[in-house]
């Protein structure tokens with residue numbers, strides 16, 4: 001409302017300014033014609049002069065009105081232009097789910113089979129022939145150098161970017177159709193709303209909306225206050241929220257700027273608890289999250305999501321050392337899969353190299 005009002009008052013100022021000038025110009029024209037009439041009074045009859053001046057007055061009034069209306073029409077047409085822009089935006093390809101997915105997924109088993117992905121037509125593949133399986137309830141860390149395709153894998157899982165089918169024309173990639181399945185359901189056959197409702201992602205830059213904390217945690221008003229407080233307690237945010245002005249109704253400023261990166265991730269984690277998701281994808285924040293917050297996130301994942309599948313895109317290897325499985329990626333491919341202990345025991349493994357380079361032996 002504030003922003004709309006600020007724009008509206010500027011619009012009124014501009015209109016006033018315009019009216020003032022159009023009046024000055026009309027007055028000058030009428031004045032000039034009056035002067036002309038006085039000067040040429042010998043050649044013109046008084047009735048002609050009267051007619052001329054009154055007609056000019058009327059015309060100038062109409063001109064002023066027309067200019068104001070034209071200006072108004074032009075600003076209003078911008079609305080139509082914006083709407084037209086939105087109407088012609090490309091839509092995400094959605095499908096109608098064929099099966100009853102009310103209870104899906106129950107186990108949280110994820111299977112990637114020959115998955116290839118590119119961001120746009122004509123660009124190189126960023127995921128190449130990915131094939132691996134994660135059992136329900138497993139905690140899996142995905143590691144790899146920057147640009148290896150870890151975040152792209154998470155995007156593919158949420159179908160933010162569709163996986164590519166056989167038309168690759170890329171020599172180093174097999175051209176068969178791949179799929180991603182969760183509990184034996186191909187996610188390509190699930191409608192986007194259901195898919196994204198059932199998986200929870202905690203992105204690197206967790207997002208919060210302007211509004212209250214309650215709206216951020218519980219946008220569809222499905223949980224009670226008691227459930228909200230209990231979820232906040234589990235992630236260790238309860239005391240912070242209690243101290244905030246308004247508690248659950250505390251204000252969240254634009255994009256959650258009054259929360260730190262770590263706190264925003266914890267809020268996301270609270271949302272995941274409230275949604276009871278079976279599959280959690282965590283993209284670890286690269287920005288400075290202090291060790292305590294980091295430990296708190298990992299601890300919550302262990303205690304609250306014990307039987308859930310957790311896929312962590314890890315930037316710090318120490319957080320995933322206790323995980324069941326590590327998937328090492330390089331240049332869009334899976335190069336190693338195994339238990340962290342096994343991979344570390346092999347000094348020729350990629351994972352050993354990554355841990356060694358991170359200086360966290």
Ligand SMILES: Nc1ncnc2c1ncn2[C@@H]1O[C@H](COP(=O)(O)OP(=O)(O)OP(=O)(O)O)[C@@H](O)[C@H]1O
Nearest residue numbers: 119120123126144145146147148149150151152153
């Ligand atoms: N929106 C995008 N459009 C086009 N290419 C992209 C896009 N996002 C990522 N890429 C490319 O995809 C490749 C994999 O990127 P991705 O973000 O998945 O890597 P990452 O392993 O998650 O890296 P990081 O550890 O730095 O987050 C990179 O070469 C990157 O340039």
